[in-house]
Amino acid sequence: xxxxxxxxxxxxxxxxxxxxxxxxxxxxxxxxxxxxxxxxxxxxxxxxxxxxxxxxxxxxxxxxxxxxxxxxxxxxxxxxxxxxxxxxxxxxxxxxxxxxxxxxxxxxxxxxxxxxxxxxxxxxxxxxxxxxxxxxxxxxxxxxxxxxxxxxxxxxxxxxxxxxxxxxxxxxxxxxxxxxxxxxxxxxxxxxxxxxxxxxxxxxxxxxxxxxxxxxxxxxxxxxxxxxxxxxxxxxxxxxxxxxxxxxxxxxxxxxxxxxxxxxxxxxxxxxxxxxxxxxxxxxxxxxxxxxxxxxxxxxxxxxxxxxxxxxxxxxxxxxxxxxxxxxxxxxxxxxxxxxxxxxxxxxxxxxxxxxxxxxxxxxxxxxxxxxxxxxxxxxxxxxxxxxxxxxxxxxxxxxxx
Ligand SMILES: Nc1nc2c(ncn2[C@@H]2O[C@H](COP(=O)(O)OP(=O)(O)OP(=O)(O)O)[C@@H](O)[C@H]2O)c(=O)[nH]1
Ligand SMILES: [Mg+2]
Numbered sequence: 306x307x308x309x310x311x312x313x314x315x316x317x318x319x320x321x322x323x324x325x326x327x328x329x330x331x332x333x334x335x336x337x338x339x340x341x342x343x344x345x346x347x348x349x350x351x352x353x354x355x356x357x358x359x360x361x362x363x364x365x366x367x368x369x370x371x372x373x374x375x376x377x378x379x380x381x382x383x384x385x386x387x388x389x390x391x392x393x394x395x396x397x398x399x400x401x402x403x404x405x406x407x408x409x410x411x412x413x414x415x416x417x418x419x420x421x422x423x424x425x426x427x428x429x430x431x432x433x434x435x436x437x438x439x440x441x442x443x444x445x446x447x448x449x450x451x452x453x454x455x456x457x458x459x460x461x462x463x464x465x466x467x468x469x470x471x472x473x474x475x476x477x478x479x480x481x482x483x484x485x486x487x488x489x490x491x492x493x494x495x496x497x498x499x500x501x502x503x504x505x506x507x508x509x510x511x512x513x514x515x516x517x518x519x520x521x522x523x524x525x526x527x528x529x530x531x532x533x534x535x536x537x538x539x540x541x542x543x544x545x546x547x548x549x550x551x552x553x554x555x556x557x558x559x560x561x562x563x564x565x566x567x568x569x570x571x572x573x574x575x576x577x578x579x580x581x582x583x584x585x586x587x588x589x590x591x592x593x594x595x596x597x598x599x600x601x602x603x604x605x606x607x608x609x610x611x612x613x614x615x616x617x618x619x620x621x622x623x624x625x626x627x628x629x630x631x632x633x634x635x636x637x638x639x640x641x642x643x644x645x646x647x648x649x650x651x652x653x654x655x656x657x658x659x660x661x662x663x664x665x666x667x668x669x670x671x672x673x674x675x676x677x678x679x680x681x682x683x684x685x686x687x688x689x690x691x692x693x694x695x696x697x698x699x700x701x702x703x704x705x706x707x
Contacts, residue, residue, distance in 0.1 A: 407692070407699030410681035414662030414700065416445035421702045428471050435460055438478070446632050446660075448667030455481050475701065482697045485666055490693040491675035493622060493650060501533070501579040501587040503612065503619040505572075506652075507605060507642055508626035510593030513654035513680055515544065517626055518588050519551030520688040521678075526555055530585040535575030536561035537568040537608070540592035540601075548590050568592065568604055569611040576615050589620070596641035605646035624677060626652045627668070629660035636671055654680030657687070662700050665691075 411417055419441040428434045435456050442452035459477060468474045495502040504521070506514040515538070522532050534552050538544035542564035552559035560575035572589045579587040591608070594601035612619040625648040627635045635653075642648050651674050653665055665676060676691040 404686045405682070407681065407689075407695040410657045410687065411662060411696070411699035413658065414445070414656070414660055416441075416447075416662030416700045417702075419445060420700065424471060424475055424702050430463060430468055430471060430474060432460075434471070434474075435463065442663060442666075444661070445663035446667060447663035448633060448636075448670060451485065451666050451670035454670075455485070479697055479701055482666065482701070483693050486669045486676075486691075486696065487693040489651075489665075489669045489673060489676045490691045491650075491677070492690050493624075493677040495586065496621070499616070499618060499621050501576070501584045502621050503576060503616070504586070504588045504622045504624055505537075505591065505608065505620035505646075506589065506624050506626060507591050507646060507648075508593060509595055509628075509638055512593065512626045512628040512631075513652070514538075514593065514626045515547050515551070515590055516683070517624075517652055517654065517678070517680065517688060518548065518590055519555065520685050521588055522551060522555045522557045523685055524688070525586055526557060531582075532557045532586045532588065533575060533579045533582070533584050534559045535572045535587060535589035537572045537575075537589045538592040539564055539566045539568050539571060544590070544592065569608045572608055573611045573615070576612055576619060580615065596637075596645075602641070602645045605642075609646055622649050622677075623647055624650050624652050626654060627664070629653045629656040629662070629664055629680070630658070632661065632664065633667065635664050635668060639668065639672055639674065648674060650675045650677040652676075652678045652680065653691075656680060657682045665696070 420438075423434075423437055423441055428437075438459070439452050439456040442455060443449055447455075455478070458481060459474060462468065462477060463474065468477065493504075506518055508514050518534060522534060526532050532555075534548055534557055536545040536548045536559055538548070539562065545561045545564055549559050549561065551557075560571060560578055562571050562574075568591060575587055575589065589608075591605070592601065594605075596602060609620065623642075623646055625639060625642045627638060631638070639648065639651070651668065653668075653676060656662065656665075656679055665679070668674065668676070678688050679691050679696070681687040681689060
C-alpha cells in the first residue's frame, strides 16, 4: 500500500513532489490499488432479479479486485427506476411537476428584471438608452468588457439609423447576445472509445457539484449508460453520505472510502472497478476548494496523474461547476481551476433565484470554454443542456412593453 495515498501532506511543510506519482510503475500502482481496494467500499446494486423485491438495498460491500468482479454484459437493460424523490422539493414543484420554461426560471434574475423595466417604458432611441442598457448589462454580471462591446456595436448601428424603433434595437441586442454564447453551447459528447468515460467534477465549495452529479447520473442512466460514482470528496463524512444517497436513489454504484482518505486513491479504485465491470461512465466528486488551499488544489493534479496510470486520457472531461450567483469571481475561479487541473467544460448552476443572470456572457467573452449544462433550479429537470437561444430569450423581454 502506498503511504503517500493514505497520508494527507500539509502542503506548506511537505508538498507532494510533482514526480512522486509519476515515478511509480504501473505494476506497483495496480498492486497498490488492489491493496486499497480492500479498503474501498462499493455501494452497489443487488442482483438484477432481487431488484424488484428489494429496491432500496445498497449495502453490499464488494472487494474491487478486478479478477473477482463479474463484468456487466454490454447489453444489460437497466432495472426499472423508482420514482425520483427530490431532496427538498419546493411546494410549487410538487403541485406543478411540468417542466418549466427557461423564461419562467430566468425571469426573476436582475438581467431580466432590469431589461424588462428598461424596454417596458417604450424608450426613445438615444444615448441615454444606450447608457442605461450598458449599466443594466454590467450590473447583471455580463462584465465590463462584453457589455461595452455589445453596446458599442449597437451605438454604431443606431448612428447609422439602422433601427426604426426600440423593438428593432432589442432584436439586435438579442442577436448579439445569442452570437456571444452560441459558440460555447457545446453539449458533452462522450467518445465511445473511452470506456469508462471519466468525468471529474471540480469547483469551489457549495456550487452544486454533488447535486449535479446526482442529476447527471440519472440523466445518463436513463439514456441506457451504465454509470458509477466515485466519492472523491473525502474531506467531509457528510459528502460521502450525500453521494451515496444519490447513488441509492438512482441505483448507481458508489465507490467510497472513509472520510479523510485519499481522494486520488478513491477515484483510482473507482476507475479500476468501473473498467473491470465494463461500465460506460464514471463520475467522480471532489471536495470544494479555494485557490488559497494549496494542498487541495495540488490534489487535483495528483488525481489526474494517478488516473493516467490506468487510462492516459482520463479524466476525459473536467467539469468546473460555477455558482451563477457568484458574479465576476467566476472569472477567477475558471483561471484557478484551469491552472490546477485544466477544465474542459463548465456547468453554471443556480441561474434561477438570486442569480443576476449575466455571468455566462462574461465567461463566454473571457474564455470561450464550452458550457455543458446549466442549473435552473433544484429539481432533476432543471439541469439542462445549455441552449443559447432559449437562455437569451429567457432573459430578454419578448417585445417592447412585454
Ligand atoms: N436553486 C438552485 N440550487 C441549486 C442548484 N444546483 C445546486 N443547488 C443547491 O446548492 C446547494 C449545494 O449543492 P451541493 O451539490 O451540495 O454543492 P457542492 O458543490 O457539492 O458543495 P461542497 O461539496 O460542499 O463543495 C444544495 O442545496 C443544492 O440543492 C441550482 O441549479 N439551483
Ligand atoms: Mg459536494
